[in-house]
Amino acid sequence: MDPRRRVPRTDAVLGEPAVRQAVARMGRPLVKTAVARAQDRARAGEIPPEEVAAAALAELDRIAPPRRVINATGVLLHTNLGRAPLSAPAVEAVVAAAGSTDVEYDLATGTRARRGRGALAALAAAVPAAEAVHVVNNNAAALALAATALAAGREIVISRGELVEIGDGFRIPDLLVSTGARLREVGTTNRTNLADYAAAIGPDTGFVLKVHPSNFRVEGFTGSVDVADLARLVHRPGGVPLVVDIGSGLLAPEPLLPEEPDAASTLKAGADLVTASGDKLLGGPQCGLLLGRADLVERLRRHPLARALRVDKLTLAALAATLHRPEEVPVRRALLASPAELSARAASIAAALKEHVDAWVCDSVATVGGGGAPGVELASVAVSLPARLAGPLRTGRPPVVGRIEGGRLLLDLRTVPAELDAELIRAVTRRCR
The missing domain is CATH 3.90.1150.180 (Aspartate Aminotransferase, domain 1)
Structure with missing residues (x-):
């Protein structure tokens, strides 16, 4: 018998339990199209007729929305x-914000309001050491915005031991250079001292950047300069800002992670601007946090690039709920x-x-x-x-x-x-x- 005669009918495939579930998730038209393509593959001899349903489901899996795991x-x-998986309060906030929301509207006065004021107020309350705060769509965006606004056409002084690679092959030095800034590398891979920074700071310096090497540790004959010592150096008359990327989004000290830097301690040590991720140890949605001196944060907030990097209403809702109910964070x-x-x-x-x-x-x-x-x-x-x-x-x-x-x-x-x-x-x- 010609195997093409054994290709199952469309209604028979659509009636299989797993395919019915796919229809419930993704709609009948999309599933029916995938079934038709799988039937064509079976008629062409590419797959056995018995595998039509499995082939259709495999195709649907490749284009399906992300599934809960x-x-x-x-x-x-x-x-x-x-x-970070979102907390139940954050999920509820996202659902509520999915429709029309007061993200940029004052219900009391009926006038326009500052976008995301609730989330920004919650972030400021969580880190009182910060004079001002701002949120962008991830930590790389926070660094890119700082480099563009504060050091485009100028130098960023950074230790060679902190020129790290982040996810998917992206590298901090490539990110910074793409903004129009120039890198002034100091020290060596394993040892950098205060004198290295002092010798590099000059009229062309936009800011000094310290990056927490959160993906790795260097052990043995090593040395680095802590935030407090760097702050004393850069804050001399005619000094430059100190920007610190703490990475993981820890807002306050955590006894279980004594070596992990946090935003509050870093600001108290003298950092002018701190950048961090919202979807790591903070346990919130993907976003980049900017905390620090009011004049610097406002300069970044008003930069034209900030518009391209702003977060949507769902992120603002999830961030606010995460900050309001930290005890619920998974x-x-x-x-x-x-x-x-x-x-x-x-x-x-x-x-x-x-x-x-x-x-x-x-x-x-x-x-x-x-x-x-x-x-x-x-x-x-x-x-x-x-x-x-x-x-x-x-x-x-x-x-x-x-x-x-x-x-x-x-x-x-x-x-x-x-x-x-x-x-x-x-x-x-x-x-x-």
Whole structure:
């Protein structure tokens, strides 16, 4: 029989449970088009007729909106999984802001108001040491805006040991040079001292930049200059601004991360301007935070480039809610979770899974990730499963992503909110049938 005669009818494919779910998520016209393309591939002999539904679903997965994933990797800020998950109050704020909102409107007076005033007020309240604050769409944008407004056509003095590469191959020096600024590199890869900076500062200096090397550590024969010493140097008569990129978005000191710089301490040490990410340890949406001297922040806010870098209403809503309710932030909850609590949850999950699969509880080590707290290890607990389940769980609904270690799949519970335990059990059970 001609295999083309075995190509399933469109209505038969659309009636399959997984395809019906795709219709509910993405609409019948889009799904029907994908099915038709898969049928054409089967008629051309590219795929067996029995794989039409699977091929259509695979195509739809490639164009589908991002799906919610259960992060069981043990990496709190997993860049590939969207970094910080939003808190419930932040999600509610985003939903409310999705329609018409008072993002730039004063309901009391019926007149135009400063855009995002609620989020800016919340950020200013969270970091009283900052005279003024501003928000752009990510930390790279914050640095680009500072370089453009303060150092275009001039020099930025920076240590060679801080010329770091960030995500996806982007490099800080390339970013800064693209703004029209020139880099004045000082010191060496492993050692930079105060005299190096002093010798480089001159009439062409726009500002001195200190970048926290959040993705790595250099150990051994090393040396760097702290913010307080740099501030004393640059704040002499005729001095220049000191800009510090702290990276991870920690607004205040965190005892569990003593080596991680925070905005409040950095400003108190003498930084004129601090830049940071909102979607890392702050636990909010992707955005770039600018905090510091009022005159510098206002200069950046009024620069023409600021318009191109501004955040939308959804980001402002999520940021405000994150700052108002820090105790609800999932990243913070994961960071503070006790091993005893994690052990009890892991035992309960493993017990529920034992009748379906070889599952047991084991110690684990979690990390902060997301370019924050390099080398910091967090004692954790995981549910250990056969490694063969890694692929099926990743492609399940919802997808579950763990990590392979010692020939086993570990589901690290430090990065799984407790309210998702039942859903995690169901997801694993379905893949064991």
